[in-house]
Amino acid sequence: MKKAVALLLAFSMVFALFGCGNTDTASGTAGTDTAGAAEGSAEDPAAADETTSEVWSDQAGAGEVCGDENGKYTIGVVIHTTTDFLCAKYKEYSDYLGKAYGVRFNYYIIENFADETYLSAIENLCAQGVDAIITTNFSGTAVLQGLKTCEQNGVYLGVGWSQIDESIRDQVFASEYFVGSSYEADFDAGYEIITSLIDAGCTNIAAIGYEPGITCHDRRWEGMMQAFEDHPEVQKAGEYRGLEFTKAVEDFLAADDTIDGIAITLLGIEYCSEPIKSAGREGQVKIAFCDLSENCQGSLDSGETVCAIGGQYVDIVFPFVLLYNALEGNPMEKVEVPVNFIVCKSGEEFANYMKYLHDDGVYAWTTDEIDQLIVSKNSEASSETLLEMGANYSIEDTIARHGE
């Protein structure tokens, strides 16, 4: 009897967890008028909301689909989540692009960043019969192994959020199934978060980063260390690279009560705010970080956060354009596109970012603009334009193109 009750409780718990990701399913599936949503998403806020709820509706792990359900091409996306501030928008943008260009996106959620996990994801997507794959944060020599799998299956590969390692660059670019990649200015972002803290008057800064192995975080860390080297007048309270960020913040604050700044390569508010309050140091310790989140507005307004860097959801555009042209039989010249970050140092800047770049239905580049990059629609389209787009990406540039 006791065992039966315990088992029943366990099952209810497990089902409740699976249910967590599907709370909006009803509303999501109700709005499956895909073409209408695609057309209306940029202009009509109501349609945009519908689109968003549809994108958010399927959060239960692997096998998430968005874009044009009956699209002529299927692109698999290997990513670690689709539910946080950044990745939800990334997926929303892919949904918008997919519906406009007749592409179905099949999201493959990975639970860690191990090479084997990526390779297994690529193999599984190839086995599912996708036409192309976008891998995010995929780096190191494993790219060659992934590419080999793609070659064997005749699947195109584009890489996002990560720069191809210099040592394998030539081999990767030589593959006919590699279309190109895009990456953010992570080194500069790392540098910027330290200098922002220094500009805000911080003199004793703790540096916290994701454990070594993910290219974008490694570059951010290198940028942070370079900034410390260039500013010897500032004391580095200590370094931590690992996975227990909150504990690291607590340990730093417990070890040194003169720390007045925390620089972290990811999600600063989520990891730092409560430990700072818990240590009774509210208002005395400033934070700067990469990866924007929904909590940035309040934290930037209050002055707790002095620099928040992000906006990299637009990265999807670059591998998408390169892959789409290749799938259409018009491959562009292979390029690695460096993409700017959006740097927010005040509540106003973040509000502008939300208004012009992140809110429901607004995107950095509309499909009208992306049409100019599709060779079948514009024979003049070239990779040079992609490079320009990446280099010009900013709030101001978006306002200039889309208007106030």
Add this chain to the structure above:
Amino acid sequence: MNSLSERGTKMKITSINLKNAFKVILLPVFVYILFFVCSGGNFGKPSSIIMNLKQTLTPTLISYAMCCNMLCDRMDLSAGAVVMLSAMFGAKMVYLYGIGLVPFVLLVVGAGIVLGTVSGIMYMLLKVPAIVTALGVCMVYETLSNLASISWVTAVSGEITTLGRFPWCLVIFAVMFVLFYIIFNHTKFGYHVRACASSQQIAKSAGVDTKKTAFLCYVVSALFLGVAALLKISIQGSIDTPMYMSSTNIIFNCMLGIYVGLALEPYCNLLIGIFVGNFILNMLTTGLLSMGLSASLQDTASGVFLLIIMIFTYNNQRVLDFINSRKQRRELAEAHQ
């Protein structure tokens, strides 16, 4: 005459207790002074010690949760995953439905109890070594955490974190401490656990239902893991998404706390020893940080330092015996002369 003898005995007991208390306090004081000196006074300010105290609460509760199983040679590696998944479940409910503090508390603790009990049921049903079952359960729970997570981290703030602040976190800890003290020292279950800890075979021969005791160990553990999850997310304000078996990181430190507690058991109650052990481990981390050691070196230094403490604690009686025997031999030699 009798009253004098009783008084003498009482004084002797008091003296032994005082000596033991002194020995137990000596260890954290030694660590404190060592790091205070080595860090040139950077370490050990009152605010740091209070922070250390706060950081000790959750690991100590996890240590209590793992203690009964560990004493009976069952390694429950899923404990960390239970804590993370329970906390994640509560945080996700806050994120999705904006639930209040009371439902949050009930959900987190309830989830801990259910998940911990499921681990126990799996152990009982599968009849494979506890460590194997625990590894499997740990992987399943980590995957569920991944599915339930919002991002790298799932955060809560505001009213939801009230229990992580003073004095609430201390009150919760004190209640759980008293509860575990009673369970471990003054119940039939506690006696059975200690009997099984000495020898499962003898305990079984003596009439102890070892299977029932094992299952109850998991149930008690589940309750403490649930409360530990509540304290963890309330104090930290966020819970990381476990990956690469990272949930086991939590329990390895807690296991060290138990080992220090066992080393201190001859001088104090095991519960107090475990608390002191975890407190020392936290002081170690902050102390090494104060000295400017990088994260990778910290792990090495922690390991070495802990070994020194354990060697000292386990061997100090032998050293004292050696000194005493030398003294006695010298006195005997002098007497012969």
